[in-house]
Amino acid sequence: MNGTFRSILIGSVALAGALMPPAVQADERKQLAFETIDRNAGEMAAISDSIFFFGEPGMQEFESTKLLKGTLEAAGFRVELGGAGMPTNLWAEWGSGRPKIAIVTEIDALPSGSQTPLAFDHAPLVPGAPGHMEGHNTHGGVASVAAFAVKQAMQRFNIPGTVAISFGPAEEQIASRPFIVRAGYFKDVDAVILLHIRETLATGYGVQNYAAISSIFTFHGKTAHGAVNPWDGKDAVDAVELMDIGFDKLREHLRPTYRAHRTITVGGIQPNIIPDTGQIWWFVRDASMPAAKTTYDKLLKIAEGAALMTGTTYDVKYAASAWPQLASKTIAEAIQKNIDTVGMPKWSEEEQKFARDFQKSAGRPEVGLRTTPAALGERQQSTSSNDSGDVTWVVPAGLMTFPASVPGIEYHEWHAAVTPVSSISHKGQVAGAKVLAASIIDLLTSPELVQKARAEFEVESKKTPYFSLLPPDAKPPVDLNKAEMEKFRPDMRKFYLNNTPRFN
Numbered sequence: 362m363n364g365t366f367r368s369i370l371i372g373s374v375a376l377a378g379a380l381m382p383p384a385v386q387a388d389e390r391k392q393l394a395f396e397t398i399d400r401n402a403g404e405m406a407a408i409s410d411s412i413f414f415f416g417e418p419g420m421q422e423f424e425s426t427k428l429l430k431g432t433l434e435a436a437g438f439r440v441e442l443g444g445a446g447m448p449t450n451l452w453a454e455w456g457s458g459r460p461k462i463a464i465v466t467e468i469d470a471l472p473s474g475s476q477t478p479l480a481f482d483h484a485p486l487v488p489g490a491p492g493h494m495e496g497h498n499t500h501g502g503v504a505s506v507a508a509f510a511v512k513q514a515m516q517r518f519n520i521p522g523t524v525a526i527s528f529g530p531a532e533e534q535i536a537s538r539p540f541i542v543r544a545g546y547f548k549d550v551d552a553v554i555l556l557h558i559r560e561t562l563a564t565g566y567g568v569q570n571y572a573a574i575s576s577i578f579t580f581h582g583k584t585a586h587g588a589v590n591p592w593d594g595k596d597a598v599d600a601v602e603l604m605d606i607g608f609d610k611l612r613e614h615l616r617p618t619y620r621a622h623r624t625i626t627v628g629g630i631q632p633n634i635i636p637d638t639g640q641i642w643w644f645v646r647d648a649s650m651p652a653a654k655t656t657y658d659k660l661l662k663i664a665e666g667a668a669l670m671t672g673t674t675y676d677v678k679y680a681a682s683a684w685p686q687l688a689s690k691t692i693a694e695a696i697q698k699n700i701d702t703v704g705m706p707k708w709s710e711e712e713q714k715f716a717r718d719f720q721k722s723a724g725r726p727e728v729g730l731r732t733t734p735a736a737l738g739e740r741q742q743s744t745s746s747n748d749s750g751d752v753t754w755v756v757p758a759g760l761m762t763f764p765a766s767v768p769g770i771e772y773h774e775w776h777a778a779v780t781p782v783s784s785i786s787h788k789g790q791v792a793g794a795k796v797l798a799a800s801i802i803d804l805l806t807s808p809e810l811v812q813k814a815r816a817e818f819e820v821e822s823k824k825t826p827y828f829s830l831l832p833p834d835a836k837p838p839v840d841l842n843k844a845e846m847e848k849f850r851p852d853m854r855k856f857y858l859n860n861t862p863r864f865n
């Protein structure tokens with residue numbers, strides 16, 4: 362990328378605050394937070410844009426967390442990097458004691474997501490490299506500036522308590538939150554807000570998505586010549602096939618809500634060698650974790666049967682798990698009020714045209730950018746999973762999304778990496794940070810709100826008591842994406858922005 366292009370992208374940021382509708386808000390504390398966010402809109406974009414070009418997938422968020430640590434420490438936050446056994450797990454906080462309110466979000470990119478910003482054709486910055494095709498880069502700026510704005514309000518108005526941020530590694534592999542929960546980070550937290558990019562300002566309540574369990578089954582047999590003495594062999598890939606067939610026989614007897622998918626990760630060597638190793642990686646999902654666990658326990662029995670039939674042995678390695686997100690109605694109502702106060706960004710005609718042209722080129726409906734926030738309501742449960750779900754069963758949780766994506770452009774494809782550093786994204790981040798900061802101020806300053814959220818949580822969470830899927834000896838998969846990053850990082854470095862954001 363050349364310098365001119367970069368300055369256009371960054372240059373559009375300064376206007377973002379000025380273009381927001383004037384916030385009608387009697388609350389001086391929120392007003393101060395909003396002013397702080399407007400004043401730091403450029404710094405927020407600098408963080409989010411930097412993280413975009415770092416493009417680091419799960420467990421490899423080294424440059425991203427280094428930037429966030431430096432920025433937050435310079436702003437007065439205490440920052441811990443490397444907790445719960447993960448080098449890129451970042452926890453930051455300011456203040457002391459209760460109430461303690463935490464933002465829960467993530468900053469990881471996706472494999473093969475590299476893309477040139479604002480280009481309508483598939484043009485990777487570095488071919489094959491990872492990149493931000495879900496816009497998690499924006500979470501870094503929004504969470505940091507919102508927390509800083511809350512800190513400024515807490516200092517000015519003597520608001521007691523603590524504001525915290527949890528940047529969990531490897532959300533895309535649902536790999537870290539069970540470990541962060543197990544390490545006890547949320548034991549003294551009164552409420553959390555889960556933050557995610559989307560195409561509008563929105564919140565919601567109820568059970569939001571699916572439980573998932575991911576495990577890798579490795580079968581061990583004995584090699585032999587496929588023609589000369591096959592009777593001496595024990596075929597580990599036969600066991601893999603039988604496990605697959607066995608589960609297909611089970612499908613008829615599962616609840617209609619289940620999902621199960623697999624990939625064969627080790628499938629033999631060559632036909633005339635009876636393979637001594639076979640491996641199959643499974644995801645099992647359902648609308649609740651107990652339901653997913655019931656199916657998973659049956660899968661374990663099928664593995665046992667497959668081993669018995671083939672005379673092989675096997676081991677099971679826990680890979681990841683996620684509870685569905687349980688979102689609080691009480692906190693959603695508080696967030697919605699702030700959404701209504703802040704309102705959607707005022708998009709320019711140029712931005713609307715860009716969005717429509719982009720939608721057209723991607724073959725999506727040419728609806729432009731959303732101009733109204735979503736109404737509050739119970740959202741339909743989706744079948745995807747996010748490991749932040751585990752957090753929501755141990756502490757009352759609100760969730761919110763902010764408008765930094767183009768409608769119709771789905772995540773996990775390169776199109777979604779076209780706009781995360783655009784002025785559309787920057788304006789959406791400003792709106793998101795304001796709603797987030799105002800909602801945290803509500804939780805810090807209203808004991809009734811926190812108590813009501815707690816009472817609701819006690820009822821809702823007890824309907825499905827939380828249990829951890831982590832085996833006692835499970836360790837975080839810290840080498841995830843390591844080889845990929847070692848391969849691509851030298852070429853990706855050329856695009857680093859070398860920013861040093863400092864809040865004021």
Ligand SMILES: [Zn+2]
Binds near residue numbers: 495497532557
């Ligand atoms: Zn995400």
